Amino acid sequence: MYSEKVMDHFMNPRNVGEIPDAQGVGQVGNPKCGDIMKMYLKIENGVIVDAKFKTFGCGAAVATSSMATEMIKGKTVEEALKITNKAVAEALGGLPPIKMHCSNLAEEAIKAAISDYFRKQGIPTDHLEDLACGRRCDDIHKAREDD
Amino acid sequence: MRERFVYLDHASTTPVRPEVLEAMLPYFTQKYGNASSLYSIGRESKKAMEEARIKVAAALGAQPGEIYFTGSGTEADNWAIKGAAYANRKKGKHIITSAIEHHAVLHTCQYLEREGFEVTYLPVNEKGLVSPDDVRAAIRDDTVLISIMFANNEIGTIQPIAEIGKIAGEKGVYFHTDAVQAVGNVEINVSGMGIDLLSLSGHKFYGPKGVGALYVRKGVKITSFMHGGGQERGRRASTENIPAIVGLGKAIELATLDMEERNQKLIALRDRTINEVLKRIPHVRLNGDRQRRLPGNVNFSFEYIEGESLLLMLDMKGIAASSGSACTSGSLDPSHVLLAIGLPHEVAHGSLRLTFGEENTQEDVDYLLEVLPGIVERLRAMSPLYEEKEGSQCTVKK
Numbered sequence: 370m371y372s373e374k375v376m377d378h379f380m381n382p383r384n385v386g387e388i389p390d391a392q393g394v395g396q397v398g399n400p401k402c403g404d405i406m407k408m409y410l411k412i413e414n415g416v417i418v419d420a421k422f423k424t425f426g427c428g429a430a431v432a433t434s435s436m437a438t439e440m441i442k443g444k445t446v447e448e449a450l451k452i453t454n455k456a457v458a459e460a461l462g463g464l465p466p467i468k469m470h471c472s473n474l475a476e477e478a479i480k481a482a483i484s485d486y487f488r489k490q491g492i493p494t495d496h497l498e499d500l501a502c503g504r505r506c507d508d509i510h511k512a513r514e515d516d
Numbered sequence: 517m518r519e520r521f522v523y524l525d526h527a528s529t530t531p532v533r534p535e536v537l538e539a540m541l542p543y544f545t546q547k548y549g550n551a552s553s554l555y556s557i558g559r560e561s562k563k564a565m566e567e568a569r570i571k572v573a574a575a576l577g578a579q580p581g582e583i584y585f586t587g588s589g590t591e592a593d594n595w596a597i598k599g600a601a602y603a604n605r606k607k608g609k610h611i612i613t614s615a616i617e618h619h620a621v622l623h624t625c626q627y628l629e630r631e632g633f634e635v636t637y638l639p640v641n642e643k644g645l646v647s648p649d650d651v652r653a654a655i656r657d658d659t660v661l662i663s664i665m666f667a668n669n670e671i672g673t674i675q676p677i678a679e680i681g682k683i684a685g686e687k688g689v690y691f692h693t694d695a696v697q698a699v700g701n702v703e704i705n706v707s708g709m710g711i712d713l714l715s716l717s718g719h720k721f722y723g724p725k726g727v728g729a730l731y732v733r734k735g736v737k738i739t740s741f742m743h744g745g746g747q748e749r750g751r752r753a754s755t756e757n758i759p760a761i762v763g764l765g766k767a768i769e770l771a772t773l774d775m776e777e778r779n780q781k782l783i784a785l786r787d788r789t790i791n792e793v794l795k796r797i798p799h800v801r802l803n804g805d806r807q808r809r810l811p812g813n814v815n816f817s818f819e820y821i822e823g824e825s826l827l828l829m830l831d832m833k834g835i836a837a838s839s840g841s842a843c844t845s846g847s848l849d850p851s852h853v854l855l856a857i858g859l860p861h862e863v864a865h866g867s868l869r870l871t872f873g874e875e876n877t878q879e880d881v882d883y884l885l886e887v888l889p890g891i892v893e894r895l896r897a898m899s900p901l902y903e904e905k906e907g908s909q910c911t912v913k914k
Contacts, residue, residue, distance in 0.1 A: 371828075379828060385898050400862035400901060403822050403842045403850065407900040423900040427824035427841070431898065 371428055372462035378432035383439050386421040392489060395481025398474050404430040408438070408478040412486055417441050417449055422478070429468035433457050437475035446483050452476065521834045522880045526720075526812055526873035527669050527697060528838060532763065533722040539766040540724065543759040551756050552747065561758045568765025572729050575772040576714065577705035584730045584748045585761050589696040589717025590620040591741070592730040595752070596692045596713040597624045599738030600661045601633055604690070608658025612689075614638045614646045615856040616673075617665050620715075621694050622852070625663070638664075643805035644673035644857050652683050662691045666698035666714075670840055670853040670869055671804030672813025674702060681710025690736060696720055696728075700771030701779065701810050712736045716768075718760065722874070723767030727760035778874050782811035785872045785881055789814050792885050797892055799902075803854060803867065812872035815840075817854070817863045820902035821895040826868055829891045835884060840867040862901070 371379070388409035398405035404426030411419035420438040424431050437457050441449040454472035458464045464472060487494045523531075543564065549557030551565050566580070573580040586592045601611060613625050615637045625635045636654045638646055646664055655662075662684050667674045677693055684691035692713035695704060700721030706714055714731040718724055732738060732751075744753025786809075790802055799819040818826065823839030830837050840851025842865060849855075850864035859867075870884070896902040 376828075379825070380832060382898065396900065400865075401860075403861070403865035405900050423898055425820065425899040425901045426822050428828045430822075431825060 370465050371432075372464075374460075374462040375429065375432040375464065378435040378461065379428045382431055382435040384421045384435065384442075385423065387423065388419060388421050391421075391482075393482040393484075393486030395478050395483070395485050397477040397481050398426070400425065403427065404471065404474055406430065406434050406474045406478040408434075408482040410441075410482045410486060412446060415445050415447075417444055417446065426474075427468070427471065429464050429471035430474060432461055433464075433472045433475040434478070436460050437479055441479055446486065449479055450483055452479060519834060520883065522836070522876070522883055524835060524837045524870040524872060524876070524880070524884070527672075527810075527869065527871035529719045529725065530722045530873055531875070532719075532724055533767060533770060535770060536723055536763045536766045540759040540763040543762055547758075551758060552745065561756075564762050565756055565758055568761045571765040571769045572716075572731075575699070575704070575768045576731055577707055578731050579734065582706075582731055582734055584732060584752050585756060585764070586728045586730055586741075586752060587726060587757070589694070589715050589720070589728040592715035592717070592728045593618070593620040593694050593696075594624050595730055595741040596715055596732075596738065597621065597661065597663055598628065599741060600690050600692065600713065600736070601628050602739045603737040604660040608656070608660050609633045610656050610659040611635045611661045611663065612638065612651060612654045612659060613663045614640060614665065614675075616640050616644055616646075616668055616670075616853045617663070618669055618694055618696070621663055621665065640673075640856055642858050643808070644668055644671045644803075644853065645805065645808070646675050646680070648676055648679040648683055651680050652687075655683075655687050655689055659687075659689050662689055664691075664693060666693045666695040666704070667702060667810050668804070668853060669697045670851055670867075671815045671857065672697075672810035672871075673804045674698070674808045674810065677711070678709040684712070685710040697810060700768065700775065701812070703775075706731055706733065713738070718764035718767055721767050721771040724760045724763040727757055727764045729764065779811040781874070782872050782876075785876055785878065786812060786814055788878070789870060789872075789881055789884065792881075793888065796885065797889050800892075801863070803857065803859070810871075814870040814872075816868050816870075817859060818866045818868065818892050819863060820899045821866045821892060823850075823865055823867050825895050826866070826891065829895070830887070833887045833891070835887065838869045838871075840869065841865040 388411050391409040392412040393410040396407040407423045409421045420442050422434040422438050424434040454476040457475045458472040484494050547560050549561045551561040569580045569583045572583045629635050638650050681691050690712045694715045696717045699716040712733045716729050718727040740751045742753040747753050801817050803815040823841030827839050840854045842850045854864035
């Protein structure tokens with residue numbers, strides 16, 4: 370059900386861990402839904418020089434965390450903010466439809482971590498509030514019922 | 517490449533026994549007659565089917581005339597519940613079942629609710645047991661059916677079936693039991709246990725897939741399931757699947773014949789797995805009742821990790837198992853059974869079901885115990901819910 374690339378990033382996840390002196394830390398998800406992603410960013414002069422993550426979740430959640438951290442390393446925070454869940458899923462060779470919501474988590478974790486960085490830097494984050502609202506289980510349930 | 521393959525998902529399905537396959541084979545190519553035909557190969561098919569019926573009846577303590585072959589256990593559940601509900605609509609519209617039934621029962625009951633029936637879903641205790649007192653209290657004048665599973669497919673809890681059957685008999689309410697997980701694993705006697713309707717499925721006890729049976733006590737009123745020819749005394753039309761029925765008969769005969777011996781072996785595998793995992797891995801709980809459980813069933817919850825990840829890693833090591841996590845159930849909610857026994861969502865997501873079968877050995881348990889702790893540790897190291905402090909003290913970050 371998973372592509373080879375997803376399985377590779379699941380079995381050999383890149384960038385697992387924590388960054389003790391991270392400039393930005395973001396956590397999204399909910400244990401009730403079965404997935405939580407926590408992302409740590411080391412940012413120098415507006416560039417993400419290192420990214421690490423810890424994830425509680427399924428194969429797709431781990432693989433998207435791994436891929437997302439790979440994708441943002443070396444990018445400026447502005448560039449990283451433009452990374453979409455779709456781009457993460459595509460970089461993994463696609464995800465099964467029922468797992469697409471896991472890729473939202475990766476996008477939101479990046480945004481939550483950058484938002485934290487902005488706050489610490491005293492940079493206004495008004496334009497980010499909506500993006501880093503954190504996904505809620507109930508919303509997804511509702512969205513799925515509406516389908 | 518994989519070092520080995522260890523199949524620990526027998527509650528999901530079992531391999532066909534070689535003796536069963538051997539018994540089935542002639543009915544595909546040589547003895548292919550339609551059991552409704554009067555010439556020799558037709559009569560031969562009919563005879564083989566009736567012999568299978570006798571074997572199923574013998575395994576349940578029933579009469580052969582009370583056994584109807586179906587296409588699956590799910591079909592038998594659908595037939596029993598809808599059939600009893602529709603045939604007794606004049607008496608009432610109330611059905612009693614439990615919160616931990618298989619979806620074949622739950623979704624059938626939900627369908628009937630949409631058709632105007634009322635359903636009481638009895639709760640279970642923390643071990644997954646239905647209380648006979650709750651059953652008694654739930655019975656109303658208009659109750660037409662009680663449907664309580666014999667043994668649970670996820671946590672293996674064996675229900676007090678004889679007690680419930682007695683209550684149903686006293687109150688004059690039909691009692692159906694989904695015995696798909698129990699047949700071949702637990703002693704069953706339909707008359708002694710007061711069972712009016714019982715569903716079973718061939719592939720759960722080393723028979724073929726695509727065949728099941730429904731026991732209907734003589735005199736119990738249910739509507740016909742399939743309308744068409746006169747097969748199964750006109751109750752379940754369609755040309756009989758003779759090879760599968762022969763296989764089911766052979767499988768149930770073998771399963772009941774060596775049940776005690778096999779169960780002793782399965783219980784040894786089960787209990788060693790339970791004891792060792794609880795001893796070797798911290799933050800793990802056993803789901804279900806320690807004693808009143810199916811001989812081959814083990815169900816754990818590993819805190820701070822998610823079940824699908826666990827299954828994928830076990831699969832990479834050649835171990836086939838299952839989980840009640842949302843990701844493996846194909847929905848966003850974890851197993852309704854684990855929630856019904858009171859597990860918080862996050863703990864239910866970290867469940868692992870291992871179900872042993874007759875080909876498993878103590879070496880398989882050795883192998884499982886060798887790889888499982890490392891996998892759990894690896895996933896926990898990756899989990900933001902779990903943080904290991906210096907030494908062996910573990911704390912949880914909320």
